[in-house]
Amino acid sequence: MRWNSWLNRRRWERQMDAEFQFHLESQINDYVEQGLSREDAESRARREFGGLDLAKEECREQRPFEWLDHLLRDFRYASRSLRKSPGFTAAAILTLALAIGANTAIFSALEGVVLKPLPYRDPDRLVLVALYNRALKYPTSLSYPDFLDWQRSSRSFEQIAAFREQGFDLTSPGAPERVDGKEISSNFFRTFGVDLALGRELSLEEDRIAGPPAVVISNRLWRDRFAGSPTALGKTITLNGAGYTIVGVLRSGFHFNQQQADVYTALGRGNPLFLTDRAVHDTLCVARLHTEVSIDQARAEMNTVQEHVAQLNPDTARGQEAYIVPLKQFVVGDVGRTLLLLLGAVALLLLIACANFANLLLARCAVRKREFAVRLALGASHAQIVRHMVTESVLLSLTGGVLGLGLAKWGLSAALAAIPGSVPRIENIGMNPWVLLFAFGVSTVVGIMFGLLPALKSSKTDPQSGLKDGGRGSAAGHQRMQRVLVLVQIALTLVLLTGASLLFRTIHNLWAVNPGFDARHVITFQVGLSSSVTNTAPKERVAYEQLVERIRHTPRVEAVDITANVLFSGHRNEGAFWLSSQQPASLAEIPRAIYYPVGPDHVNTMKIPLLRGRFFTTADKVDSEKVVVIDSLLARSYFPDGDAVGQTITFPRWGAARNVAFRIVGVVGHVEHYELDGSSGQKPEIYYSFYQLPDEVLQAFSRQVTLAVRTPLDAAAMMPAIRKAVSEAGADQPVYNIQTMQELVSRSMGQRFPTFLLTAFAVLALVLASVGTYGVISYSTSQRTHEIGIRVALGASRRDVLQMIIGEGVRLGLIGVAIGASAALIFARALPGFSHLLYGIGASDPLTLVGTSFVLMGTAILACYIPARRAARLDPMIALRSE
């Protein structure tokens, strides 16, 4: 009913007319009856009724939803007046679209990665469970026996589940394929609160040594290999040459950690050697807290449990405590901090854009002064004029926002494609209601705030002076405000520029770091050797030797060999060692080295310098003397004044054997393993020959084996020949995981993904700020045409005029840069999230600051030059007559 009157306004008007008509006619009739003439009666009735149109207008004001009408009318009016100045409109919309687009993009990344809860049941109660090594000061995973103890004794958790990432060669049914997977404990899916689409979880029976082989497969695999048929349950798939019975199928969309796992087998069926050893810390654990139990309480309880474990197993478990963090923190990591930083950067960009926007509006107000004066004189109220101006600016900002959304969508997919693997939960990033709401909110607030500012300023003029001087009256007030806005722009731009340059120099510094090997011209890839040649350890050793030999004879291959621990792959294979013959008290408390199980030609392939002694040869066999090669760091710190070659080093584990002594036969240069910036600390490195690994663990290591090939060709040109060589040895051997060493190294800089974005933002800011400076200077110059004309007429040279105007720009620039530099220095101190991204450079590096200041000043002067030259060329006669 209420809506009716708004929707059907013509009918509403007709009814109102009829009602008024009836009133008048009744009155006239009464007067006629009282004896008046018809004409007298009519005029008297009208007089007593008062202004008919005024009454109608007042009635209309009472109509429901009348405000909606006003709003629509304002918008129509605004869009009409904006269409009349397309240049201004385009500039304003584009400025805002860029800034709102950037903000929306970063917000959607933050929302998807950090704010959105994990997609599991009650995700807040999920935690990562691990150990913290007090002596080495970093967290490590639990060992499998630790996991069993914790699972048995904890009261804080509903469930503790364990898992380990594992790749599999899937050979039937269908074409051979390398799939990612996980080895899991039987309660894994229950812990996450995830229901299966079909079948059941792994059972306790299956999750033990020599249990029946069973597998839960992903929805994708189920659809690809079994056409989504329910009869898949009970069928067998072949993984790594062994048959597994399918007992369950996941729902689509289950996802944990970066990689998409397709098969889930039982962790408890693994190699008994590792499952019973408390020194093997390779079991990741996720637990679900009981309601009412806090993380601190759980940590306290597990510390007690761990103390008990340590008492029973002092030689392996002492010196470790419980390490429990929310699962989300583990998944998201440091990226949240970096995204917040970026959000701050785009907020600055938005401010800069808003300053431009406000400047444009101010200039427009100045031009329209006469229009406002006329409207005020014709009876418009100040409030109405302010409302019109704000409507205009909101219309602009909303249009900018819509355009910005498009830009954000397009820019996000481009940016995300450029930084693979460096942001977790990337699949969550996208447009959703929250992001839309954010863009809408930002646009509206910007439109209202920055529209109101100039509107209030302009509407104060009284119509008289506005009409009289035709737009010169309060120009001074406008100019002051414009100048302040430009100062803000310059200062903020300097902050962004400085941040971007610091990150840029960081990347430059990182590439200048010598990683200890030559990362250029090396391609790495893995080969799924056919299970027929790897079913016994001796056959497997031969198979790898032959594979390497075959590839070595491919044309353009300079060197090739295998490694089971690829540099910069992020793979962690560390182990304890000691030098003297005396065994230390607890394995957990002695130093770790990075272990490299490699082939004899590894150092030649990687071009790692051999400093002393020799590297491995084909003569180092499984039954010959056990030898290792150490890096220069280990040699320097453990043999400071003697020759390391010929000394012995002891490994606590060597397959089933304990405390095995190795002779050091050589020393090679230290290489960077995890990151170029050394943020994970310098660790000693120990190489041993893959071919000396004992039979019982060879299989476990062979899953990691990667071939590295040194060749002047790029991967696309080299790989076909290598694939051919591999398939000649066996057609069912997939080649996968092809990466160049340089790709691996640059991925280790992944956390510096803001560099590219921040640079883009800084350049954008620079453009906006120079446009702002240009606008203000050229506006003030045009206001001073008269004055300049007088100066020139009185004898000022062109040079003087040029100097005067550029001087004005330089003054603005200098003040802005001074403010910006102080702001940048304050930010550098206040933002630890930023300085941890830097390498080889301080956050308040003076050289960078001076450099960016010069760039900014140069741009400001350039922006002034055009209006200055225009002013200098003024013909004084024309200038004086211009008004």
Added chain:
Amino acid sequence: MLILKVAALGPIHGYAIVQRIQQISRDLLQIRQGSLYPALYRLQNRGWLKSEWNLTEGGREAKFYSLTKTGRQQLKAETAEWKLLCEAISLVLETAE
């Protein structure tokens, strides 16, 4: 309040309301006829009055206003308030004498 009071007596059209108020108040209260309608529309908007088109005694179509339930409550409340105010004022006036 006066409009509500008049409308409380039964459905009545705009012209009659003016007449009635002038008649009852013995022409003491002269309301500007034109401003009656915005007031009527406002009261209707607040849900105190409802309206419908009907035939007058003279056989013409006119819009008749009548009180709604909430309008009746409002009238009661306002009347009470007004009486209270009047009493207070007269009390002050009398005591001050």
